[in-house]
Amino acid sequence: MIKNQMRMTHQRDIILRQLRKSTAHPTADELYEQIKKKLPRISLATVYRNLEILSTAGLIKKLEISGRRKRFDGELRRHHHVYCLLCHRVDNIDLGQEENFQFLPAKAGGYRITGCRIEFFGICPDCKKKLKETKKMGCKKCGNETLNDQQQQILKTLAQSATACGSKDIAAAVKLEPKQISSQLTTLKKKGYVASPVRCKYEITEAGKSAIA
Amino acid sequence: MIKNQMRMTHQRDIILRQLRKSTAHPTADELYEQIKKKLPRISLATVYRNLEILSTAGLIKKLEISGRRKRFDGELRRHHHVYCLLCHRVDNIDLGQEENFQFLPAKAGGYRITGCRIEFFGICPDCKKKLKETKKMGCKKCGNETLNDQQQQILKTLAQSATACGSKDIAAAVKLEPKQISSQLTTLKKKGYVASPVRCKYEITEAGKSAIA
DNA sequence: GTTGACATGGTAATAATTATCAAATACAAA
DNA sequence: TTTGTATTTGATAATTATTACCATGTCAAC
Numbered sequence: 001m002i003k004n005q006m007r008m009t010h011q012r013d014i015i016l017r018q019l020r021k022s023t024a025h026p027t028a029d030e031l032y033e034q035i036k037k038k039l040p041r042i043s044l045a046t047v048y049r050n051l052e053i054l055s056t057a058g059l060i061k062k063l064e065i066s067g068r069r070k071r072f073d074g075e076l077r078r079h080h081h082v083y084c085l086l087c088h089r090v091d092n093i094d095l096g097q098e099e100n101f102q103f104l105p106a107k108a109g110g111y112r113i114t115g116c117r118i119e120f121f122g123i124c125p126d127c128k129k130k131l132k133e134t135k136k137m138g139c140k141k142c143g144n145e146t147l148n149d150q151q152q153q154i155l156k157t158l159a160q161s162a163t164a165c166g167s168k169d170i171a172a173a174v175k176l177e178p179k180q181i182s183s184q185l186t187t188l189k190k191k192g193y194v195a196s197p198v199r200c201k202y203e204i205t206e207a208g209k210s211a212i213a
Numbered sequence: 214m215i216k217n218q219m220r221m222t223h224q225r226d227i228i229l230r231q232l233r234k235s236t237a238h239p240t241a242d243e244l245y246e247q248i249k250k251k252l253p254r255i256s257l258a259t260v261y262r263n264l265e266i267l268s269t270a271g272l273i274k275k276l277e278i279s280g281r282r283k284r285f286d287g288e289l290r291r292h293h294h295v296y297c298l299l300c301h302r303v304d305n306i307d308l309g310q311e312e313n314f315q316f317l318p319a320k321a322g323g324y325r326i327t328g329c330r331i332e333f334f335g336i337c338p339d340c341k342k343k344l345k346e347t348k349k350m351g352c353k354k355c356g357n358e359t360l361n362d363q364q365q366q367i368l369k370t371l372a373q374s375a376t377a378c379g380s381k382d383i384a385a386a387v388k389l390e391p392k393q394i395s396s397q398l399t400t401l402k403k404k405g406y407v408a409s410p411v412r413c414k415y416e417i418t419e420a421g422k423s424a425i426a
Numbered sequence: 427g428t429t430g431a432c433a434t435g436g437t438a439a440t441a442a443t444t445a446t447c448a449a450a451t452a453c454a455a456a
Numbered sequence: 457t458t459t460g461t462a463t464t465t466g467a468t469a470a471t472t473a474t475t476a477c478c479a480t481g482t483c484a485a486c
Contacts, residue, residue: 007452007463028443043466048443050464064279066330068473069442082324091322109304110338111295117279117332125323167440182440182476220483222433242473256435261474263433281442282473380471395445395471 006057011042012050019060020074025081025090027069065090066121080117084124086131093120151184155193167202219270224255225263232273233287238294238303240282278303279334293330297337306333364397368406368417383415 006012018035019026026034032047051072055062063071066083071090082093095118123131167181185202188194194202219225231248232239239247245260264285268275276284279296284303295306308331336344370383380394398415401407407415 009452009464011465041466043468045444045467046465052444066277068281068283070281082322082326084324085327091324093322093324108333108335109295109306110341111297111304111306111333111335112341113295113333113335114298115334117330117334119330119332120321120324120326121328121330122321122324122326128323128325186476220432222482224434240473254435256437258436258475259434265475399445 006053011039011046012054014038014042015047015050016054016059016074019072023075023092025063025065025071025073027071029069031072063090064117065119080119082120082122082124084127085121086123086127089124091124151188151193154181154184154188219266224252224259225267227251227255228260228263229267229272229287232285236288236305238276238278238284238286240284242282244285276303277330278332293332295333295335295337297340298334299336299340302337304337364401364406367394367397367401380415 014035015031018031018038024030028048028051029044031051032042032044035042035047051060051062051070054060055072058076061073061076063073063081065071065081067088075092080093080095082091084090167185185194227248228244231244237243241261241264242257244264245255245257248255248260264273264275264283267273268285271289274286274289276286276294278284278294280301288305293306293308295304297303367383380398383394383398398407402415407417
């Protein structure tokens with residue numbers, strides 16, 4: 001809508017193009033990782049700043065989707081989203097015949113309503129597949145002792161490290177959300193497979209080594 | 214649903230009761246402020262921890278509402294929300310005849326859908342009123358130079374302070390969101406009414422003093 | 427009474443985002 | 457084309473919201 005007083009710098013242009021290219025609704029950080037390939041010297045702050053400016057200017061949309069991270073969308077036409085409860089990806093969704101249905105509340109409690117968001121959540125195809133595989137693998141008797149993919153990856157990473165690792169170090173090697181890593185580390189610690197010699201630092205135990213042997 | 218292995222401690226009980234008492238969908242921090250009046254020694258960590266445990270146990274609901282802060286709800290029956298874009302409050306909303314309408318997408322893109330959330334947004338009654346008052350006050354000619362309520366409050370606070378203040382100091386005196394305070398400080402700085410001698414510290418200028426005189 | 431699992435308070439750590447500032451850049455006017 | 461200046465950038469510090477950690481406390485079962 002309003003493009004006043006906004007210079008179209010090279011960085012800003014690349015960010016806009018990259019966002020329009022896919023329907024993946026990336027976070028600022030994800031977009032930064034993609035754009036670094038083309039502009040290795042770009043700063044994360046520049047990505048954040050421009051996403052804010054572009055959305056204020058109405059050239060992109062800021063999504064207020066489940067989860068604590070902001071996501072952005074290059075598609076301006078009205079549409080809605082599905083959110084995967086397991087891997088946190090966000091996809092577009094087709095509402096079919098309801099698409100043009102103007103949804104309005106009976107009583108708005110005095111609010112001036114300016115918009116409405118319909119958001120579905122569930123489990124995406126990839127995570128469905130992974131769940132199935134996990135079920136296949138786990139035997140019924142020792143199910144609780146079986147390590148999942150993520151846990152095995154983390155243990156293998158720790159096994160290769162000479163010193164105790166922070167969750168950031170592990171995140172660099174294992175492509176997972178930091179939060180998931182922490183949660184898995186806690187589980188592994190309870191099972192006795194990793195130890196935490198210092199706060200927020202983790203290392204593999206002998207039991208852990210034998211678990212991935 | 215599952216209350217296994219959860220002790221109903223005094224703190225936990227108070228948190229649950231306090232949450233069930235209102236329909237204000239408080240954040241952990243807001244709830245902490247309320248509960249401190251009854252249990253002055255309670256820790257913020259305890260509030261966070263118990264909200265997590267209570268929602269896992271199914272005794273309360275964690276809301277994934279617009280905004281970066283988690284909100285909690287003591288009402289377990291299915292209902293939807295309105296979110297004020299200006300003051301960020303969240304209220305319940307009545308969907309009327311659509312209440313029992315099971316909303317399902319035509320194509321779920323392979324997702325297994327487990328739920329759907331309908332969220333309205335707009336401007337709450339209080340903010341509508343404030344907007345009206347602001348419009349009344351501002352004269353058309355000098356509109357840009359008029360300071361709004363928030364800005365005046367902030368300037369008065371700074372005028373009373375002997376040293377440069379951080380936004381936290383101001384937040385303690387002026388009951389506003391820290392984000393709004395920073396934003397207003399930036400505006401005030403641009404207008405020359407406040408100066409920033411050190412990063413993140415602000416003090417009133419001579420121009421600022423005359424503006425509130 | 428002792429034991430052990432769960433809880434608490436206080437605080438450090440973390441993740442995501444925003445603010446700050448010197449240096450670089452875009453762009454309009456000369 | 458040059459120049460002046462407001463905007464923008466990259467680097468980094470700060471901030472906010474939340475979670476992790478740990479020593480200490482509580483309570484129920486043996």
